[in-house]
Amino acid sequence: MLLKRFYHEGLAQASFLVGCQQTGEALIVDANRDVGQYLDAAAAAGLKVTHVTETHIHADFLSGSRELAAAAGARLLLSSEGGQEWQYRFARDAGATYLSDGDTFMVGNVRIEAIHTPGHTPEHLTFLVTDTLASSQPVGALTGDFIFVGDVGRPDLLERAAGMEGTMRAGAKLLFESLRRFTERCPDWLQLWPGHGAGSACGKSLGAVPQTTLGYEKLTSWAFQIDREETFVDAVLDGQAEPPSYFGTMKRMNREGPASLGGFRTPARLDAAHLAAALGRGDIVVDLRRADAFAAGHVPGVISIPLTRAFVGYAGWVLPYDRDLYLLIDDADEKHARHAAAELAMIGLDRVAGWFDADAITAWKRAGGTMTPLPQVQPADVAARVAAGALLVDVRSTPEWRTGHIAGSVHVPLGRLVAQLSEKPRGQPMILLCESGSRSAIGGSLLAAAGFTDVANLAGGAVAWRREGLPMEVDLVLFAASA
Numbered sequence: 001m002l003l004k005r006f007y008h009e010g011l012a013q014a015s016f017l018v019g020c021q022q023t024g025e026a027l028i029v030d031a032n033r034d035v036g037q038y039l040d041a042a043a044a045a046g047l048k049v050t051h052v053t054e055t056h057i058h059a060d061f062l063s064g065s066r067e068l069a070a071a072a073g074a075r076l077l078l079s080s081e082g083g084q085e086w087q088y089r090f091a092r093d094a095g096a097t098y099l100s101d102g103d104t105f106m107v108g109n110v111r112i113e114a115i116h117t118p119g120h121t122p123e124h125l126t127f128l129v130t131d132t133l134a135s136s137q138p139v140g141a142l143t144g145d146f147i148f149v150g151d152v153g154r155p156d157l158l159e160r161a162a163g164m165e166g167t168m169r170a171g172a173k174l175l176f177e178s179l180r181r182f183t184e185r186c187p188d189w190l191q192l193w194p195g196h197g198a199g200s201a202c203g204k205s206l207g208a209v210p211q212t213t214l215g216y217e218k219l220t221s222w223a224f225q226i227d228r229e230e231t232f233v234d235a236v237l238d239g240q241a242e243p244p245s246y247f248g249t250m251k252r253m254n255r256e257g258p259a260s261l262g263g264f265r266t267p268a269r270l271d272a273a274h275l276a277a278a279l280g281r282g283d284i285v286v287d288l289r290r291a292d293a294f295a296a297g298h299v300p301g302v303i304s305i306p307l308t309r310a311f312v313g314y315a316g317w318v319l320p321y322d323r324d325l326y327l328l329i330d331d332a333d334e335k336h337a338r339h340a341a342a343e344l345a346m347i348g349l350d351r352v353a354g355w356f357d358a359d360a361i362t363a364w365k366r367a368g369g370t371m372t373p374l375p376q377v378q379p380a381d382v383a384a385r386v387a388a389g390a391l392l393v394d395v396r397s398t399p400e401w402r403t404g405h406i407a408g409s410v411h412v413p414l415g416r417l418v419a420q421l422s423e424k425p426r427g428q429p430m431i432l433l434c435e436s437g438s439r440s441a442i443g444g445s446l447l448a449a450a451g452f453t454d455v456a457n458l459a460g461g462a463v464a465w466r467r468e469g470l471p472m473e474v475d476l477v478l479f480a481a482s483a
Contacts, residue, residue, distance in 0.1 A: 001018065001019065001020060001021070001109075001110050001129075001131040001133075001134070001139070002017070002018070002019035002020075002021050002026075002045060002047070003016065003017070003018055003019075003129075003140075003193070004016065004017040004019075004041055004045070005193070005210060005211075006032075006037060006038070006041070007197070007210070008032060008034075008061070008346065009309050010309055010310065010311060010312040010313060010343060010346070011032070011060060011061050011200070011312060011313070011346060011347075012196050012197045012198060012199040012200035012206070013030075013032060013060065013061055013195065013196055013200070014030070014193070014194065014195050014196060014197065014210070015028065015029060015030040015031050015032060015038075015195075016028070016029045016030065016142055016193060017038060017041055017042060017045075017047075018107060018110060018112070018129060018142075019042070019045060019047045019107070019108075019110075020047075020107055020108020020109050020110050021045075021046070021047070022108060022109055022133070023108030023109065024046060024047050024048055024108070025047065025048065025050040025051070025107050025108040026042045026045075026047040026048060026049050026050060026051070026107065027049075027050070027051040027052070027053065027107040027110075027112065028042075028049055028051070028052050028053075028065075028068060028074075029053055029054060029055065029127060029142050029144075030054045030055055030058070030063075030065075030142075030144060030195050031052060031054070031063065031064040031065050031068045032061050032062070032063070032064050032346055033061075033062055033063075033064040033067070033258070033261050033345055033346055034064065034264070034342070034346075035064045035067050035068040035071055035261075036263060038068055038072075039068075039071065039072060042072075048072070049068065049072035049074045050072070050074050050075060050107065051074055051075050051077060051105065051107050051112075052065050052068050052069040052072070052074045052075070052076050052077070053065070053076070053077040053078065053099070053112075053125075053127070054078070054144075055079075055124060055125050055126065055127070055142065055143070055144025055145065055146070055195060056079065056120065056121045056123055056124040056125065056144055056145060057086060057088065057121060057123060057251060057254045057255050058250060058251075058254050059157050059161055059162075059202070059243070059247040059248075059250045059251045059254075060196075060200065060201060060202055060244070060247060060250060060347075061250065061346050061347055062250060062253060062254065062258045062345075062346065062347055062348040063254045063258050064258070064261070065078075066090065066094050066257060066258060066260070067258070067260045067261060067262075069094070070094075070260070075097060076091075076094055076095065076096040076097065077096065077097045077098075077099050077105065078091045078096045078097070078098060078099065079098075079099055079100075079114070079116075079123040079124070079125045080098035080099060080100050080123075081099075081100060081101060081116045081118070081122070081123045081124075081125065082118065082121065082122030082123030082124075083122055085122075085164075086121065086122045086123045086255070087123070087255075088255060088257075089255055089256050089257060090256065090257030093257075094257070099114040099125060100114065100116070101114065101115060101116035101125075102114070102115075109131070109132050109133045110129060110130065110131055110132065111129075111130040111132050112127050112128070112129060112130075113127065113128040113130070113138075114126075114127060115127070115128060115141075115182070115185075116178075117143075117146045117178040117182060118171070118174040118175070118178055119146065119152075119153060119155050119171055119172065119174040119175025119176070119177075119178045119179075120144075120145040120146060120152075120153030120154065120155055120157070120171070120175065120202070121145070121157075121158065121171075122158075122171075122174070124144060124145065124146055124153075124178075125144070126141050126142065126143050126144060126146050126147075126182070127141060127142040128140075128141050128186075129141065129142065137187065138186070138187075138190060139190075139191060140190060140191030140192065140193055140211075141186065141190055141191070141192055141193070141214075142193050142195075143192050143193065143194050143195065144194070144195040145194075145195050145196065145202050145203075146175075146178065146182075146194075147179070147182075147192055147194060147214075147217060147221075147223075148194045148196060148197075148200075148202075148203050148206045148207065149192075149194060149197070149206060149207030149208075149209045149210075149211070149212045149217075150205055150206060150207035150212075150217075150220065150221050150222075151203040151204060151205045151206045151207070151221065151222075151223065152175060152179065152203065152221070152223040152236065153175065153202055153203060154202060154203055154204065154236070154240050155168055155171030155172040155174070155175050155236060155237070156168035156171070156172075156237055156240055156243075157202075157243055157247060157251075158171060158251075159171075160240075160242070160243050161243040161244075161247035161248045161251065162247070162248050162251045162252075163248065168237060169233055169237070172232065172233040172236050172237055173229060173233055175232075175236065176229050176232045176233065176236075177229075179223065179224070182214075183214065183218060183224070186214055187214070187215075188213065188214055188215030188218065189213060189214075189215065190213060190214040190215075191211055191212075191213055192211060192212050192213060192214055192217065193210075193211050194206075194211070194212075197209075197210065201241060201243060201244055201247075201313075204239050204240050204241065204399065205222075222235070223235075223236065239398075239399045239402075240399075241397035241398060241399055241400075242397055242398060242413045242415065242416075244313065244316045244317050244415060245316065245317050245318070245415040245416075246316035246317070246321075246347055246348075247316075249321055249348065250347065250348065253348055258348070259348075259350070261345055261350070264338065264341065264342040264345060265338075265341070266334050266337060266338040266341070267327065267337055267338075267341050267352045267353070267354050267355050268353075268354040268355070269334060269337070269354065269355055269356075269357065270326070270354040270355065270356055270360075272356065272357075272359040272360040272362070272363035272364075273363060274354075274356070274360075275299065275326075275328070275356050275360040275361075275363070275364060276363075276364060276367065276369070278326050279299070279300075279301045279302070283323070283324055283325075283326060283353075284303060284319065284320070284323055284324070284325050284326065285299070285301065285302040285303065285325075285326045285327075285328055285356075286302070286303050286304075286305050286315075286319070286325060286326065286327055286328065286340075287299070287302040287303065287304045287305070287328045287445070288305065288306060288307040288311075288327055288328060288329050288330075288336065288340055289304075289306065289328070289329070289330045290306055290330075291304065291306050291437070291438055291441045293330060294306070294374060294441065294445065295373060295374040295375075295376060295441060295457065296373060297371035297372065297373050298371060298372055298373075298374070298445070299328070299361060299364050299369065299371065299372075300369075300370065300372045300448070301448075301449050302328060302445065302449070303318065303319075303442070303445045303446060303449055304374075304441055304442055304444075304445035305318070305319075305442055306438070307329075307336060307339070307340055310438075311340065311343055312343040312344065312346055312347060314414075314439070314442055315343070315344055315347070315349060316347045316349075317414055317415040318414070318415060318442065318446060319344075319349055321348065321349065321351075323351065324351045324352075324353040325344070325349065325351055325352050325353065326352075326353055326354055326355065326356065327340050327341070327352065327354075327355035327356070328355070328356045328360065328361075329355060329356070329357050329358070330357075330358050330361075331357060331358060332357040332358070332359070334355075337355040340352075340355075372448070374441060374444045374445070374448070374455070374456070374457055375455075375456040375457070376456065376457055376458075376459040377431050377456045377457065377458055377459060378459055378464075379458065379459075379460070379464050379465045379468045379470055380468065382406070382431060382458065382465075385429070385431055385456075386408060386431075388429070389429055390429040390430060390431050390456075391410060391424070391428060391429065391430045391431070392406060392408060392409040392410065392430075392431050392433065392458075393409065393410050393411075393412050393417070393421070393430055393431070393432050393433070393443075394406065394409045394410065394411050394412070394432075394433055394434070395412060395413060395414040395417060395432055395433070395434050395439050395440050395443045396411075396413070396433075396434050396435055396439070396462070397413060398411070398413070400435060400462075401475065402474070402475035403474060403475070404462070404466075404472040404473070404474055405462075405472055405473055405475070406433070406462075406465060406470075406472060406473070407471070407472075407473050409433070414434070414439050414442065414443050417443045417446055417447065418446050418447065418450050421447065421452075422450075424452075426451045426452050426453055427452075427453055427454060428452070428454065429454040429456075430447065430452065430454065430455050430456070431456045431457070431458055432444050432447075432455065432456070432457055432458065433457075433458035433461050433462060433465075434461045434462070435461050435462050435463060436460065436461045436462075436463050437457060437458065437459060437460050437461040437463075437464070438461075440457050440458060440461060441457050444456070444457050
């Protein structure tokens, strides 16, 4: 048996190849839209992708399972569990085979058994993997968003991201029961290969180690230390961060059937003069330059999302799906435009209409356009600014806010920033802050693009604030909830 893990850093998302080297067959589990990587890896190992499946209807990335199965001529297998509301709507048209609890299939000499493990989602499956030439006992399990390293999948997304009212406590109860049944059934030696790592929004405290064992999780993970259902329900729901804005869209797209991408493409490079026209139409231009370059001076109306490892996550928080997007890069290297477009495609943001290089900024200046800075406020100057009427806005997640925030600040998570502040006067002075200053810089660009005229960023964020020895308040509700 061959096992290969594929990991997308920006999404903290893992997919897997399980192959039988004797027969040359391979299974791909939880494919993202970069389908070429799986075909290439299989070919390099002398394998052919014959089976494609996924653990559940994903919320954090657009699935590539259907496209991969079609490209490889492979058998597509999808969960039939979870009730009518959470069936794959495209399964029949795609010729998929339905999987229910206890169903098995062979990938050469490797046996795969589907175990229904609801909680994170109603239809969730975990796949037990047995290398039958080595043993009749399973070697591991592909757990998707059921069991992570040090954590378990969050059960609140259907309600908080997909709008299914009243489902998160029911999901938490199902998760508790799934954990109980799984641990009773499976041996401690079982290796666990989860679908996400540290940084994913699909849990609250995921570890960075790529795999674990069931026995180790039983010893160390908080979720296995609680033996009362109601206590577990309260604990798993407490402290979950706001789900990113795009999660609801991903759920819908993955259930209805993701569009085929047909490979990543480099968007068209546009003439510099078109930048002014795009902004004049109210189009969305995403400035991929470094945060410090943006703060020093930017074209008014552009949105700053630096092309870092976190780019795709921030993009999902703040970019719409129903409008064309343009990219602004500080050099003429088209590989950056291609990379950014590929990252956006991972979450279904496919409407990248083109990109501009640094010449567009030069042309803007030559035509008399001004460059607007994003002012940086030092921690020692915040109190005076607030006393003079500035609103201090913390754009971090709720768990971050609860563990320590600046007295008098207002909490508005980044993805809700423009909507929640829409009633404020456009001349209201504001200082934004996050943990390090990166998310708040994005927030500053969003507010400026929405017409706010006096927006600044707390340089260094909460890290700099604490470094200066300045006080923070802790939300006592956190301790009351966990007592």
